[in-house]
Amino acid sequence: MFRVLLVDVHMMIRKGIRVLLEGFSEIDIAGERNNxxxxxxxxxxxxxxxxLMDLSMPNGLDGFTASSE
Known part of the structure; x- marks a missing residue:
């Protein structure tokens, strides 16, 4: 099993991805964040x-910058 963190400014996108991934028994959703x-x-x-992160998020670090941190 591996853990996945979902990061997207849009809650509906995060929730949709969560629903898709929860169908796989080997995936554990570690959490959701919005920036x-x-x-x-x-x-x-x-x-x-x-x-799993959106690359173009406003308000703070975007996905590109956050990935390099």
Whole structure:
């Protein structure tokens, strides 16, 4: 099993991806965040194997910048 962190500014996108991924028994959703700043902090805390992140998020770090943190 591996843990996935979902990061997108749009809640409906996150929820839709969550519903799709929850259909796979080997995937555990570690959490959902709505901006790059939260993603960086949560990655350090939750230690997901995969971060599925929108690249163009307003308000703080975008996905490109957050990925390099």
């Amino acid at each position: 790059g700043n939260e993603a960086v902090l949560s990655t350090a805390q939750l230690k997901p194997a995969v971060v």
